[in-house]
Amino acid sequence: MSAIPERIRDDFPALAQEINGHPLVYFDNAATTQKPRAVLDAIQKYYEHDNANVHRGIHELSNRATATYEGARDRVAQFINAPAREDIIFTRGTTEAINLVAATWGAANLGAGDVILLTELEHHSNLVPWQLLVERTGAQLRFIPVTGDEGTLDLSVIDNLLAGVKLLSLTHISNALGTLNPVAELCAQAQAIGAVTLVDAAQSAGHLPLDVQAIGCDFLAFSGHKLCGPTGIGALFARRELQETMPPYQGGGEMISKVEFHKSEFNVPPHKFEAGTPNVAGAAGLHAALDYLDAIGLDSIHAHDTELAQYAQEQLSGFEGIRIFGPAAERGGLVSFIFENVHALDLATLADQQGVAIRIGHHCTQPLHEKLGVPATARASFYFYNTRSEVDRFIEVLQKVIKLLK
Ligand code: C6P
Numbered sequence: 001m002s003a004i005p006e007r008i009r010d011d012f013p014a015l016a017q018e019i020n021g022h023p024l025v026y027f028d029n030a031a032t033t034q035k036p037r038a039v040l041d042a043i044q045k046y047y048e049h050d051n052a053n054v055h056r057g058i059h060e061l062s063n064r065a066t067a068t069y070e071g072a073r074d075r076v077a078q079f080i081n082a083p084a085r086e087d088i089i090f091t092r093g094t095t096e097a098i099n100l101v102a103a104t105w106g107a108a109n110l111g112a113g114d115v116i117l118l119t120e121l122e123h124h125s126n127l128v129p130w131q132l133l134v135e136r137t138g139a140q141l142r143f144i145p146v147t148g149d150e151g152t153l154d155l156s157v158i159d160n161l162l163a164g165v166k167l168l169s170l171t172h173i174s175n176a177l178g179t180l181n182p183v184a185e186l187c188a189q190a191q192a193i194g195a196v197t198l199v200d201a202a203q204s205a206g207h208l209p210l211d212v213q214a215i216g217c218d219f220l221a222f223s224g225h226k227l228c229g230p231t232g233i234g235a236l237f238a239r240r241e242l243q244e245t246m247p248p249y250q251g252g253g254e255m256i257s258k259v260e261f262h263k264s265e266f267n268v269p270p271h272k273f274e275a276g277t278p279n280v281a282g283a284a285g286l287h288a289a290l291d292y293l294d295a296i297g298l299d300s301i302h303a304h305d306t307e308l309a310q311y312a313q314e315q316l317s318g319f320e321g322i323r324i325f326g327p328a329a330e331r332g333g334l335v336s337f338i339f340e341n342v343h344a345l346d347l348a349t350l351a352d353q354q355g356v357a358i359r360i361g362h363h364c365t366q367p368l369h370e371k372l373g374v375p376a377t378a379r380a381s382f383y384f385y386n387t388r389s390e391v392d393r394f395i396e397v398l399q400k401v402i403k404l405l406k
Pocket residue numbers: 030031032092093094095096123125126171173174175176200202203223359363364
C-alpha cells in the first residue's frame with residue numbers, strides 16, 4: 001500500500017475530526033472530496049488580498065483578480081493537456097458543462113431523427129440534458145448496454161449502435177459501479193463515422209492522468225469539488241473549432257463585445273460562454289487543487305485508490321449474502337454493494353453512528369439501478385488520503401451493523 005496518506009493526511013483539517021465519538025472514516029469521495037489547507041488558503045488569500053471583479057477595471061485589484069481567473073484557465077488547460085487555454089470554459093461543474101453543450105452545440109447541430117449515443121451507466125447529468133434536447137428537437141437516444149453486475153459495457157454490437165450517431169457522450173468512470181470505460185477507443189470509433197464526442201470526467205479528473213488529446217474527445221467535463229477543489233467551479237474542455245460554431249449559452253455581461261437595444265455582438269470564445277461575474281475564488285481554489293494533486297502525482301493517486309478498492313472488495317466478498325457490483329479490473333476507486341434482506345438506508349445510518357461515511361441510494365443513476373433490479377446500493381468511495389486501516393475499520397463496523405440488522 002502506498003505511503004501517500006502518511007505524508008499528506010494532516011493537510012486535510014476535516015479528516016481529523018470525530019463523528020459520534022469515533023474517528024471519521026470518510027468514504028464518500030465520489031460525491032465530493034475533502035479539501036487540503038493549500039486550497040482553503042488560496043481561497044482565503046484571494047478574498048483577503050486580491051478580491052475584485054475581472055476583465056473590467058484598470059485598478060490593481062481587478063488586474064489581480066483577472067490574473068487569478070485567467071491563470072486558473074491556463075492551469076486547467078495544462079492539467080488535461082488541452083491544445084490551448086481558449087479550449088477551457090469555466091462552469092459551475094460537470095452538470096452545467098454538459099447542459100451547456102446540449103443547449104448550444106446540441107441545439108444548433110441536432111435535429112429530428114439524429115442519434116445521441118449514451119451508455120446505460122450514465123449519471124443523470126449526462127442523461128437528462130439530452131432528454132430535454134430530444135423533447136425540443138426530435139433527436140433520439142440510444143444506449144450502449146451494460147453486461148450485468150460487473151458493469152462493463154457490452155461492446156459486441158458497437159458498430160451497429162454507432163450507425164448514424166451524431167454525438168457519443170459517455171462517462172469515463174461510472175460513479176455507481178466504478179467501471180473505467182475505454183473512452184479513447186470509443187471516441188476514435190465515433191469520430192471515424194463523423195460523430196462528435198463528449199467525455200464525462202467527473203469521476204476520473206483528479207483520479208488518474210487526463211489527456212484530452214490522447215483521449216481524442218471534442219468535449220470533456222469535470223467538477224472542481226471532486227478533486228479537492230471548491231464547489232461551484234468546474235470546467236468544460238471544448239475544441240475551439242466547435243466553440244466557434246456554438247451559439248451562446250447565457251446572455252449577460254462578459255459574454256458580449258457590443259450591445260445595442262435590439263441586438264448584440266458576442267465576445268470571442270471561451271468568454272462568449274461565461275456570462276456574468278465568474279467564480280474567481282473558485283478558480284483560485286481549483287488552481288491550488290490541481291497544483292496539489294500534481295505534486296502527489298496522478299498515477300500514484302490512481303494506483304492508491306484502485307488498490308484500496310480492490311482490498312475493500314476482497315474483504316467484502318467474505319460477507320454472507322452480499323452482492324458486489326462493478327468490474328474486477330479496469331476500475332476506479334469505489335465499491336458498491338447490497339446485502340440480502342438489509343435496507344441500505346439502515347446500513348448507512350448505523351455506519352454513520354460509528355463514524356463511517358458512505359453513500360446509499362441510486363447515486364443519480366436510476367435507470368442503471370432499475371436495470372440491475374435494485375432500488376439502491378451502498379457505495380464506499382476512496383481517495384488518496386484514505387488508508388487500508390480505514391478499510392479495516394469499515395469492515396469491522398459493517399460486521400457489527402449486519403449482525404444487528406439481520
Ligand atoms: N456524482 C455522486 O455521488 P456535479 O454535481 O455537477 O459536480 O457532478 C455531476 C456528476 C456527473 N457525472 C458523474 C459521473 C458524476 O459522478 C457526477 C456526480 C455524485 O456520485 C453526486 S450524484
